Amino acid sequence: MKIGICAKVTADTDARLSPSADGGSFEFSGKSVVGPYDMFAVEEAVQTKEKHGGDTVVFTVGAESDVLSQLRGSVLALGVDKAVIVEDPALANADALGVARALAKAIEAEGVDLVFCGKQAIDDDNVQVPAMIAGLLGWAQVSRVTAFAVDGTSFTATRAMDGGIKQVVSGNLPVLITAERGLNTPRYAKLPAIMKAKKKPTERRDLAALGLSAEAVAPKVSTSAYGSPPERPSGKIIEGDTDTVVAELVRLLREEAKVL
Amino acid sequence: MSSFLDPYLDDSHRVFRELCRRFAEEQLAPHAEAWEEAGSFPRELYAQAADAGVLAPTWPEALGGGGGDTFHGVIAGEELLRGESTGVVVGLGSLQIALPPILHLGTPEQHRRFIVPVLAGEQIAALAITEPGTGSDVAAVRTRAEPDGDGDGYRITGSKTFITSGVRADLVVVLARTGDDPHGGLTFFVVERGMAGFEVSRALRKTGWWASDTAELHFDGVQVPASHRLGDEGSGFSALMRNFEGERLMLAINGTALAALSLEHALAYAHQREAFGRPLKKLQVIRHKLAEMQTQVASAQTLTYAVADRMRRGEPCISEVALAKNHASLVARDVCWEAVQIFGGMGYMRETVVERFARDARLLPIGGGTQEIMNEIICRFGLGL
Ligand SMILES: Cc1cc2nc3c(=O)[nH]c(=O)nc-3n(C[C@H](O)[C@H](O)[C@H](O)COP(=O)(O)OP(=O)(O)OC[C@H]3O[C@@H](n4cnc5c(N)ncnc54)[C@H](O)[C@@H]3O)c2cc1C
Numbered sequence: 001m002k003i004g005i006c007a008k009v010t011a012d013t014d015a016r017l018s019p020s021a022d023g024g025s026f027e028f029s030g031k032s033v034v035g036p037y038d039m040f041a042v043e044e045a046v047q048t049k050e051k052h053g054g055d056t057v058v059f060t061v062g063a064e065s066d067v068l069s070q071l072r073g074s075v076l077a078l079g080v081d082k083a084v085i086v087e088d089p090a091l092a093n094a095d096a097l098g099v100a101r102a103l104a105k106a107i108e109a110e111g112v113d114l115v116f117c118g119k120q121a122i123d124d125d126n127v128q129v130p131a132m133i134a135g136l137l138g139w140a141q142v143s144r145v146t147a148f149a150v151d152g153t154s155f156t157a158t159r160a161m162d163g164g165i166k167q168v169v170s171g172n173l174p175v176l177i178t179a180e181r182g183l184n185t186p187r188y189a190k191l192p193a194i195m196k197a198k199k200k201p202t203e204r205r206d207l208a209a210l211g212l213s214a215e216a217v218a219p220k221v222s223t224s225a226y227g228s229p230p231e232r233p234s235g236k237i238i239e240g241d242t243d244t245v246v247a248e249l250v251r252l253l254r255e256e257a258k259v260l
Numbered sequence: 261m262s263s264f265l266d267p268y269l270d271d272s273h274r275v276f277r278e279l280c281r282r283f284a285e286e287q288l289a290p291h292a293e294a295w296e297e298a299g300s301f302p303r304e305l306y307a308q309a310a311d312a313g314v315l316a317p318t319w320p321e322a323l324g325g326g327g328g329d330t331f332h333g334v335i336a337g338e339e340l341l342r343g344e345s346t347g348v349v350v351g352l353g354s355l356q357i358a359l360p361p362i363l364h365l366g367t368p369e370q371h372r373r374f375i376v377p378v379l380a381g382e383q384i385a386a387l388a389i390t391e392p393g394t395g396s397d398v399a400a401v402r403t404r405a406e407p408d409g410d411g412d413g414y415r416i417t418g419s420k421t422f423i424t425s426g427v428r429a430d431l432v433v434v435l436a437r438t439g440d441d442p443h444g445g446l447t448f449f450v451v452e453r454g455m456a457g458f459e460v461s462r463a464l465r466k467t468g469w470w471a472s473d474t475a476e477l478h479f480d481g482v483q484v485p486a487s488h489r490l491g492d493e494g495s496g497f498s499a500l501m502r503n504f505e506g507e508r509l510m511l512a513i514n515g516t517a518l519a520a521l522s523l524e525h526a527l528a529y530a531h532q533r534e535a536f537g538r539p540l541k542k543l544q545v546i547r548h549k550l551a552e553m554q555t556q557v558a559s560a561q562t563l564t565y566a567v568a569d570r571m572r573r574g575e576p577c578i579s580e581v582a583l584a585k586n587h588a589s590l591v592a593r594d595v596c597w598e599a600v601q602i603f604g605g606m607g608y609m610r611e612t613v614v615e616r617f618a619r620d621a622r623l624l625p626i627g628g629g630t631q632e633i634m635n636e637i638i639c640r641f642g643l644g645l
Binding site: 077 | 272274279313326327
C-alpha cells in the first residue's frame with residue numbers, strides 16, 4: 001500500500017500573524033511548524049504503515065528553502081519515507097483550488113492509495129484543499145475523522161459530528177481522510193530516526209513536471225486586503241483589600257463588561 | 261541564547277533540542293525542588309530519559325544510544341538543565357564518564373553485557389578514580405587489583421571517594437593498580453553491585469548538586485573475574501586521559517548553561533521587580549550588569565562550541581578543552597553570583613533557581629580535573645612550557 005500525507009508548513013499557534021504594511025499579504029513572527037492537524041495525519045499514516053506495510057510519502061506546496069527543514073524534523077523523522085515538494089513561481093499566489101490541483105497531480109504521479117490530511121491548516125483557516133483534492137481525483141473523502149482502520153481494500157472511519165455524535169462510515173480505497181483531534185497521539189521523534197531523516201529522499205517538482213500549466217493554477221479568487229482586528233483595550237488591575245476588590249470586580253463585570 | 265551555536269547545527273539538532281526541552285520542562289522542572297531537597301531523584305527517571313531518547317544521544321545506536329554527534333550531546337547538556345537541577349543532569353549523566361572505558365577498551369561481549377542495560381536506563385553506572393588519598397594525581401591511585409590465586413580473576417582492595425551516582429550504581433568502573441609503574445600500572449575493572457566485599461561506605465553531603473548522590477566506596481578483596489577487566493593490564497591511564505576530554509567538554513557546557521539560564525532568570529526578574537518605583541531593568545547599574553553577564557555568557561558559548569566542533573571533527577584538543585572548561589567555570593561563577601545579586605534577598609532563598617545554580621557552579625573548577633590542573637595542561641600542551 002502506498003500512503004500519502006498532505007502537510008502544510010505554517011506559523012506556529014503561538015506565532016503572531018499580522019497583515020503586511022501594505023495590507024497585501026500577511027506575515028508572522030515566530031516559529032514555523034507542520035500544523036497540528038497535519039501531525040495527526042502524519043501519525044495515522046505511520047501507524048497504518050506499521051500495521052499493513054507499504055510506503056509513506058508526504059506532499060506539500062511551498063518553497064523548498066522554507067519547508068524542507070520542518071518536513072525533515074517533524075515528518076520524515078517520525079517515520080515517513082519520502083517528501084515531495086511542489087514548488088513553482090506560479091503557485092506563489094495560488095488559491096485553494098490551485099494548491100489542490102498541484103497536490104492532486106503529485107499524488108496521482110506517486111500512485112498513492114490512501115491520503116491523510118489535517119482537517120485544516122491553522123493559518124488561513126480555509127478548510128478547502130483536502131475536499132478539492134478528493135474531488136479532482138474522483139476519490140471518496142471522509143472529513144473530521146477520529147478513528148480509522150483499513151482492511152484489505154476497504155476502510156472504516158469514525159467521524160465527529162455536531163453535538164458529540166459519532167458517525168461510522170465505510171467504503172473502499174482510494175480514500176482521502178481528514179484528521180480531527182483525537183484520531184491519535186502523535187509520537188515524538190527519537191534521535192536515531194531524526195538522524196535517518198537527514199538521508200531520506202526529498203524530491204522537488206515544478207508544475208511542468210506534474211503536467212500542469214501556470215493557467216491551471218491561476219487563482220480564481222484573489223486577496224484584495226488583509227486587515228487587523230481592532231486593538232483590544234488593555235487589562236485593568238484592581239487594587240485594595242479583598243472586599244474592595246471583589247465589589248469593584250463585580251461592578252465592572254456588570255457595568256462595563258456587561259457579562260453579569 | 262543559541263545563536264552562537266547555529267553555525268554548527270543542522271535540522272536534526274534543532275528538532276532534538278525541542279525534544280530535550282520538552283522533556284526537561286515537562287518531566288524534570290516540576291519536581292526539581294522536591295528532588296533537590298530530598299537529595300535524590302526517582303530511579304525510574306533513567307528509563308524515562310532513555311525512552312524519550314535524551315539519556316545517551318551520542319552513543320552508538322547499535323548499543324541503544326541515539327547515534328548523534330558531539331553537538332547532540334551539547335544540546336542535551338544545555339536543555340536538560342532547564343529541568344532546574346544540576347544534580348539530575350549529572351546523575352543521569354554519570355554514564356557519560358563511566359561507560360567510555362568500556363566502549364573503548366571492552367570486547368563486544370562486554371559492550372552488550374555492561375553498556376546496553378545502562379543506555380536502556382535499566383542500570384546505573386559510575387566511574388571511580390578519585391581516592392581518599394589522591395585526586396588530581398591520578399598516577400598515585402592505590403586501589404590494587406591482585407591476581408586471584410584460584411584462577412585468572414582478580415581481587416580488588418582499596419577505597420574510592422566523591423563518586424557520582426556511587427550510592428546506587430549497579431556497576432562501577434574502577435581504576436585500580438595492577439603494576440607498580442605509576443602510569444603504566446593502571447587498569448580499569450567493572451565491579452558490580454552485590455559482589456562480596458564491595459560496599460558503599462558513605463553517602464556524602466555536598467554544597468550543590470543535591471539531587472545527585474555522591475559516595476565513598478570500599479573494596480575489601482572484591483573478587484572479579486577476568487571478564488570484568490577492560491582491555492589489557494596497564495591500559496587504564498591512557499583511556500582515562502581520553503575520557504577526561506569528553507567529561508571536561510560536558511562540564512564546560514554545564515558552566516555555559518548555568519550562566520545562560522541564570523541570566524535568563526535575572527532578566528525576567530529585572531522586568532518584574534520594582535525598586536524605588538521603577539522596575540530594576542530601568543536602573544543603569546542593573547542594566548549594565550545584565551549586559552556584562554550577557555557578554556560573559558557569549559564568550560563562554562563561542563569558546564566551548566568551537567572546541568566541541570574540533571572534538572566532533574576528531575581533532576586532538578586536550579589543551580583547548582581544558583581552557584574551555586576553565587573559562588566556562590569562571591563565567592558560571594561570576595554570572596551565577598551576579599544573578600543572585602540581582603534577585604536580592606530572594607536570591608538567597610532556596611526556592612529560587614539562581615540560588616541553586618550559584619551553589620552548583622562551585623563544583624566546576626574542582627570536578628573533572630581542577631582549575632589548577634587545567635592550567636598545568638594548558639601550560640604543557642598549549643604553551644609548550
Ligand atoms: C561533586 C563531585 C563529584 C565528583 N565525582 C567524581 C566521580 O564520579 N568519579 C571520580 O573519580 N571522582 C569524582 N570527583 C572527584 C574529583 O575529580 C576530584 O575532587 C578532583 O579531581 C580533585 O581532586 P582532589 O579532590 O583529591 O583534590 P587534590 O588533588 O587534593 O587537590 C587539592 C588542591 O590542590 C591543587 N593541586 C593539586 N595538584 C596540583 C598541582 N600539581 N599544581 C597545582 N595545584 C595542584 C588542586 O587544584 C586543589 O586546589 C568528584 C568530586 C566532586 C566534588
